[in-house]
Amino acid sequence: MPMANAEPGVPSDRLRIGFVLARSFTLSAFALFVDTLRLASDEFDRSGRVLADWEVLGSTRHLITSSCGVKVAATSDFVDPGRFHYIAVVGGLLNNDTVIDRDTEDYLKTAAAKKVRLLGICTGTFILAELGLMNGHRTCVSWLHYNAFRQRFPDLPVRSDRIFNLDRTRGSCAGGSSAADMAATIVRRHISKKAERNALEVLHIEKARTGLAIQTRQPLSIEVRDPRLRAVLIMMESHVEGTVEIAELASSVGLSRRQLERLFMSETNASPAAIYRRVRLERARQLILTTKAPLIEIALEVGFENASHFSRAFSKTFGQSPTRLRSQPVE
Structure with missing residues (x-):
């Protein structure tokens, strides 16, 4: 099935998303996003990569430890970022000085230069902002991290009342369950409403919230x-x-x-x-x-x-x- 809204130079057969996991990333946000994508890709719960494909990208195959201690391995090296429609950076705890390595920083900058859409999931927006990749874009963060973002990036527009924001070539979400809402919006835009509905039904989510929904706090x-x-x-x-x-x-x-x-x-x-x-x-x-x-x-x-x-x-x-x-x- 051809993907709607395909762009020149980007594969049009399937929605393709690459994930970059920061050290101490939030497992729930990553799991909800990727599972929404997985369930939208095939009917019922067969998990086939029919309408979408995804990879966890990394400079090494070393395990990446989440904030809850569960470890995840990269499934792919840093392949050409132009192969993906989106690259999602999943952040987590803010008390680590170094959450991604230099190779990962260079890869994200290369992706931005190639006009690949970048998504900040949970505190992944802090990583993108630190690299100068959120300049000119409105950022959505959790109310829990709002003051920290304002202190670190006083010149960037940010809001903590909405659950996610898709702003031209950037996206950001507050984390937690809002990762599923953002993923559902992307699925609906690039695959179909039917695919979105299939994913939400299996996840027992009655209806995806829009980017205008107010954060639970x-x-x-x-x-x-x-x-x-x-x-x-x-x-x-x-x-x-x-x-x-x-x-x-x-x-x-x-x-x-x-x-x-x-x-x-x-x-x-x-x-x-x-x-x-x-x-x-x-x-x-x-x-x-x-x-x-x-x-x-x-x-x-x-x-x-x-x-x-x-x-x-x-x-x-x-x-x-x-x-x-x-x-x-x-x-």
Whole structure:
């Protein structure tokens, strides 16, 4: 069966994806992505490489240890990257200084030069960004890794509210189950809806989520029903320094400022600006209770210019000053 949307110079008979596994890669993200591909490639659960093909690429055949300790061997050397429609880099733990070797770095740069689409799975986006391969592309990362990404790559646009993003010749996903959603989207685009449906049914996934789906995360401090408001709250919590304008928050979810204000008033009986301040003060309260950081440092971190302004806003919201809260014994 010919593959739809084939590009010049790329084999058109099957969807071909190469995987690069970083040291301490996330096994679940890799397994969900490759199994979605495997099950879409053949009917039922026969696992034939009929409509798709895949390889784990490596500079050596040494076993690669995942973050849970399970080891995976490369199935192919670094063959011509032009043989693949996508090369997916699967990351994992961020506490390793060297997660890929120099040969792997060179291979990914060669793939980018040949216009092969590159995917960052889980923290694989950190690897691509470190190599300068995410410049000019929007990146999606887990909310868990959002601040680390901003600190390391302050000039790159990134968001932590969506589960994945496919941006021209780059893709990125938050990891975990979102790897299956991204893989399903690629299968639907390049093979067929039938192939996608077959994969999801065998995986017992009722329906693939789109790139607009909101990340599942720890409960927000303010409960809302509308998914657009949940996305805005995640952005607020990711920018507790208060630097994001309300209009920008609205635009990020496809709303005007006035529409966002109406939605917040409807669900919370408060304006977006008031909710944003509440989110910042909630973060300050957490820092007061869990750290020994000076109050002025906490005030600056959550976007207040001086300690007195911070103390007044904190007292009005929580009924006691930051100093008094810190002086209370921990129960």
